[in-house]
Amino acid sequence: MSAEAMHRYKLVEFGRPVEAVDEPLPELSGTEVLLRISACGVCHSDLHLIDGHFDLGQGQKLDMSRAMKLPHVLGHEIVGTVLAAGPDAGAVPMGERRLIYPWIGCGQCATCQAGDEQLCLKPRALGVNVDGGFGTHVVVPHSRYLIDIEGLDETLACTYACSGLTAYGALKKIGRLGEGDKALVIGAGGVGLAAVHLASAVLGVQPYVADLDPAKREAALKGGALAAVDPADPDLRKSLLKETGGFAAVIDFVGASSTAELGVGLLRKGGHFVSVGLFGGAITLPLPTLAMRGISLTGSYVGSLQDLKELVELIRRNGTYPLPVTPRPLDDVQTSLDALRGGKVVGRIVLEPAAR
Ligand SMILES: [Zn+2]
Ligand SMILES: [Zn+2]
Structure with missing residues (x-):
C-alpha cells in the first residue's frame, strides 16, 4: 500500500459542519474499485442530508438518519481517476478518468435486476448511504458504475450524475x-x-x-x-x-x-x-x-445507470447545456455548503481536490 492517504470531509452529527478526517487508503475487496477524485459537485440535496430530513409538508418529516450512518462522507456528483481495484474486479480502466453513477442499489433484487438501482430498497448510493465524494478518494463497488467521459469537461460532467440525470x-x-x-x-x-x-x-x-x-x-x-x-x-x-x-x-x-x-x-x-x-x-x-x-x-427520482449512459451520449452528440459551474478547492466544502444554503450560488459549485 502506498503512503498516499485519503483526506475527506465527514458529517459527524446532523445539522453540524462537516469535519476533515485523514485516513490510510482502504484495502479493496471483491470487485471494488478505488478512484482518486478530481471533481465533486455540491448539490442542494446535500443540505437535506446534513439536516437529516426532508420536509413532507403538514408538519411531517422524512427522517434520513436511519439510511445514513454517521460519520459519513457526502457528495454524489463525482468524477475521478481509477487508482486501484479489488481481487475480483477483472479488467478495469486503470489510470483513466470516469464519471461515477452514484445511485447504486443492492444489485440483487428484482428492481436492481430490472436496471432501476436508484429505486432499490437496500440502496448503497454514494454520498447518501455509503461514503461519497467530498474527499480525495472514493470506493465504488464495481467498475460497471464507471462511465467514460473522454473529451467532456469534468467540472461540468460530474453534475450529469445528479442534476443532469434528474x-x-x-x-x-x-x-x-x-x-x-x-x-x-x-x-x-x-x-x-x-x-x-x-x-x-x-x-x-x-x-x-x-x-x-x-x-x-x-x-x-x-x-x-x-x-x-x-x-x-x-x-x-x-x-x-x-x-x-x-x-x-x-x-x-x-x-x-x-x-x-x-x-x-x-x-x-x-x-x-x-x-x-x-x-x-x-x-x-x-x-x-x-x-x-x-x-x-x-x-421521478434521479435516473438509472442506463439513463446516465444515454445522457452522456446525448451530450456528446448535441453538446452540453449551459450550467454555470464554479470550481473550488476541496477544503472549501463547508463554506460552499453554507453559500448554497444561503441561496448565494448560481449554478453549481464543484469541489476539486487537486486545487488544495
Ligand atoms: Zn444531487
Ligand atoms: Zn436492489
Whole structure:
C-alpha cells in the first residue's frame, strides 16, 4: 500500500459542519474499485442530508438518519481517476478518468435486476448511504458504475450524475409528445434549465417555463424555452389554459405545494404531471377530477445507470447545456455548503481536490 492517504470531509452529527478526517487508503475487496477524485459537485440535496430530513409538508418529516450512518462522507456528483481495484474486479480502466453513477442499489433484487438501482430498497448510493465524494478518494463497488467521459469537461460532467440525470430521467418518464402537445417546466434552476435544453431531444418539443425569478425566466428563454411565465401572476392559470388548451406534460422541479397545485391544474385531459423537486410540501387533490380528467401523477427520482449512459451520449452528440459551474478547492466544502444554503450560488459549485 502506498503512503498516499485519503483526506475527506465527514458529517459527524446532523445539522453540524462537516469535519476533515485523514485516513490510510482502504484495502479493496471483491470487485471494488478505488478512484482518486478530481471533481465533486455540491448539490442542494446535500443540505437535506446534513439536516437529516426532508420536509413532507403538514408538519411531517422524512427522517434520513436511519439510511445514513454517521460519520459519513457526502457528495454524489463525482468524477475521478481509477487508482486501484479489488481481487475480483477483472479488467478495469486503470489510470483513466470516469464519471461515477452514484445511485447504486443492492444489485440483487428484482428492481436492481430490472436496471432501476436508484429505486432499490437496500440502496448503497454514494454520498447518501455509503461514503461519497467530498474527499480525495472514493470506493465504488464495481467498475460497471464507471462511465467514460473522454473529451467532456469534468467540472461540468460530474453534475450529469445528479442534476443532469434528474432532468433527463424526468423527461424520459414522459417520452415523445404528440403533434401539437405542449410541455411546461416549473422551476428554472440548474436542473430545470438542463431539462429545457434536453426537452427537444427527448420530448420532441420546446417547453414553456414558469419561474418566480425574472433572471431565471430570461435564462430559460436563452436556453430554448418557448415562453417563460411568472407563476405569481394571478391570471396565469386562466391565460395559459386559454392559450394552450392545457399541457400534455408538466414537470415540477420545485416540488412545493404551490408549484404542484399550479402544475396539476394546468394539465389537459390525459396529461402527465411529473414531480421531481424536493422542496417539500403537500397538496390536496379532489379524487373525482383525477379520474374524470384521466390525468396521471408520477414521481421521478434521479435516473438509472442506463439513463446516465444515454445522457452522456446525448451530450456528446448535441453538446452540453449551459450550467454555470464554479470550481473550488476541496477544503472549501463547508463554506460552499453554507453559500448554497444561503441561496448565494448560481449554478453549481464543484469541489476539486487537486486545487488544495
Ligand atoms: Zn444531487
Ligand atoms: Zn436492489
